[in-house]
Amino acid sequence: MKVYFQDxxxxxxxxxxxxxxxxxxxxxxxASGIRNGLCLVYAPHATAAIIANEHESGxxxxxxxxxxxxxxxxxxxxxxxxxxxxxxxxxSAFLASSRIFPVRDGRLVRGxxxxxxxxxxxxxxxxxxxxxxxxxx
Amino acid sequence: MKVYFQDxxxxxxxxxxxxxxxxxxxxxxxASGIRNGLCLVYAPHATAAIIANEHESGxxxxxxxxxxxxxxxxxxxxxxxxxxxxxxxxxSAFLASSRIFPVRDGRLVRGxxxxxxxxxxxxxxxxxxxxxxxxxx
Amino acid sequence: MKVYFQDxxxxxxxxxxxxxxxxxxxxxxxASGIRNGLCLVYAPHATAAIIANEHESGxxxxxxxxxxxxxxxxxxxxxxxxxxxxxxxxxSAFLASSRIFPVRDGRLVRGxxxxxxxxxxxxxxxxxxxxxxxxxx
Numbered sequence: 408m409k410v411y412f413q414d415x416x417x418x419x420x421x422x423x424x425x426x427x428x429x430x431x432x433x434x435x436x437x438a439s440g441i442r443n444g445l446c447l448v449y450a451p452h453a454t455a456a457i458i459a460n461e462h463e464s465g466x467x468x469x470x471x472x473x474x475x476x477x478x479x480x481x482x483x484x485x486x487x488x489x490x491x492x493x494x495x496x497x498x499s500a501f502l503a504s505s506r507i508f509p510v511r512d513g514r515l516v517r518g519x520x521x522x523x524x525x526x527x528x529x530x531x532x533x534x535x536x537x538x539x540x541x542x543x544x
Numbered sequence: 545m546k547v548y549f550q551d552x553x554x555x556x557x558x559x560x561x562x563x564x565x566x567x568x569x570x571x572x573x574x575a576s577g578i579r580n581g582l583c584l585v586y587a588p589h590a591t592a593a594i595i596a597n598e599h600e601s602g603x604x605x606x607x608x609x610x611x612x613x614x615x616x617x618x619x620x621x622x623x624x625x626x627x628x629x630x631x632x633x634x635x636s637a638f639l640a641s642s643r644i645f646p647v648r649d650g651r652l653v654r655g656x657x658x659x660x661x662x663x664x665x666x667x668x669x670x671x672x673x674x675x676x677x678x679x680x681x
Numbered sequence: 682m683k684v685y686f687q688d689x690x691x692x693x694x695x696x697x698x699x700x701x702x703x704x705x706x707x708x709x710x711x712a713s714g715i716r717n718g719l720c721l722v723y724a725p726h727a728t729a730a731i732i733a734n735e736h737e738s739g740x741x742x743x744x745x746x747x748x749x750x751x752x753x754x755x756x757x758x759x760x761x762x763x764x765x766x767x768x769x770x771x772x773s774a775f776l777a778s779s780r781i782f783p784v785r786d787g788r789l790v791r792g793x794x795x796x797x798x799x800x801x802x803x804x805x806x807x808x809x810x811x812x813x814x815x816x817x818x
Contacts (some may be wrong), residue, residue: 408545408682408816408817410717410718410816410817412717412783412785443547443549444547444678445582445584445676445678445719447719447781447783449782449783449790450792451790451791451792451795452792452794452795453733453734453735453792453794453795454794458637458638458640459590459637459640459641460590460633460636460637461590461623461633463623463626464622465621465622465623465624465625465626465630466621466622466623466630466633468622468623469621469622469623469630469633469634470633470634470637473615473634473638477614477751478747484739484740484743485738485739485740485742485743486735486737486739486740486742486743487739488739489737489739493739493740493743496734496735496740496743496744496794497743497744497747499734500732500733500734500744500776501638501732501747501775501776502637502638503640503732503733503777503780504733504792504795505780505781505782506640506642507584507642507644507781508586508642509549509584509586509674509676511549511674511676516586516588516674517588518587518588518589518590518641520589520590520591520633521588521589521590521641537783537785537790539719539783539785541678541718541719541815541816542545542547542678543545543547545682580684580686581684581815582719582721582813582815595774595775595777596727596774596777596778597727597770597773597774598727598760598770600760600763601759602758602759602760602761602762602763602767603758603759603760603767603770605759605760606758606759606760606767606770606771607770607771607774610752610771610775614751638775639774639775640777643777643779644721644779644781645723645779646686646721646723646811646813648686648811648813653723653725653811654725655724655725655726655727655778657726657727657728657770658725658726658727658778678815679682679684679815680682680684
C-alpha cells in the first residue's frame with residue numbers, strides 16, 4: 408500500500424471563477440505510480456469548493472451564475488458583520504471542498520465531460536489543493 | 545490491501561428519475577471479499593448524480609421535485625445554446641456524482657433509511673456506475 | 682495497511698443545529714495511529730448531514746438559515762403525509778452525510794477555517810457518526 412501527496416498552487420484572478428485543475432491532478436496520479444486506488448482532491452479552504460463537470464465556456468458561466476444565485480453576496484448575512492464573504496462560506500459548505508475519484512490501471516477514472524474544477528467564490532487569492540493518491544502500485 | 549472494481553449498468557427510462565442501486569452495490573461489496581475499508585460509488589457522468597437517502601415513494605417524488613426546482617430546465621442557460629441539458633449539468637455538479645461509504649466487517653455501513661440512489665436528470669440513458677471497494681480482506 | 686473505526690455519539694438539542702465534532706474526529710485520528718491515509722466522517726442518517734466550514738457564531742446562524750431557506754419545512758412535501766421531516770431528508774441528500782479528509786503525518790488535513798460540523802435538521806436526537814481512518818502507520 409502506498410500513499411502519495413502533491414500540493415497544487417492555484418491562483419485565482421477574479422472574485423468568482425472556475426479554474427480547471429484536471430491536468431495537474433492527472434499528472435499527480437501519474438507521478439504517484441499507483442495503479443489501483445483512490446484520488447482525493449481536497450481544498451483546505453472554507454470559501455472555495457471542488458466540483459467535477461464539463462469544461463464548456465457557456466456551462467462555466469451557468470455554473471458560476473447558479474453559485475451566485477443560490478448563495479448571493481451580501482444578503483444580510485450575520486457573518487458579513489465581521490467579514491464580507493459569507494456567501495463564499497455557504498457555497499463551500501454546500502458544494503463541499505473535495506471530490507474523490509477511482510484510480511484504475513494507473514489512471515484517474517472520470518467521464519468524458521467531467522473535468523475537475525476549483526470553484527473560487529472569494530478571490531482573487533492563492534489557493535492550495537491537496538491531491539492525495541492512495542492504493543497499490 | 546485489496547482493490548476491487550465492479551461496473552454497474554443502469555438504464556433510466558425517463559428524463560428525471562431516481563434509481564435504487566443499493567442491492568447492486570451491496571452485492572459488489574460482498575463479492576469483493578473485503579472486510580474493512582471504503583466503498584466508492586462513482587458515476588462517470590456530468591448529468592447524473594449519486595445520493596443516499598430513503599426509498600419512500602413520496603420522498604422520491606420530493607427529491608426530484610427539489611432537483612427540478614433548484615436546477616430548472618431551460619432557464620436561459622448559455623450551455624443550452626449548444627445542448628439542452630444545462631440543468632442536468634448543474635444538478636450533477638452541485639449534488640456530486642459520487643458517495644463514499646465505510647465497509648466494516650464485510651458490510652457496507654449505511655443507515656436504515658439510507659438507500660443509494662442514482663439521480664438521472666437527462667434521461668432516458670444507459671448509465672455506468674463504478675463501484676470500487678478498497679481495504680483489507 | 683490499517684483500518685480504524687470509532688463511533689461518536691452526538692446529542693442534538695434543537696430541531697435545527699450545527700454541532701462541532703472537530704476535536705472528537707481529531708482524537709480518533711490520533712488514536713488510530715495512522716500516519717498517512719484518509720479519514721471518512723460518516724453519519725448513517727438520512728435527516729442529518731456533515732459539512733466542513735468555519736465555526737463562527739454569525740456564520741453558524743447563516744448556514745442554518747440557508748439550509749432552512751433551500752429546504753423549507755412543511756412545503757407541501759408528499760413525504761410529510763407519513764412523516765413531518767421531508768425537509769431534513771432533502772437537506773441530508775443534497776449536502777451529503779459525509780465528508781472525507783486527508784491524513785498526513787498523523788494529522789487530519791483541514792484549513793484553518795474548516796471545522797467539521799454535524800448538521801441536525803430533525804432534532805433533538807441522538808446521532809451516531811462513524812469515523813473511519815484508513816492508511817499506513
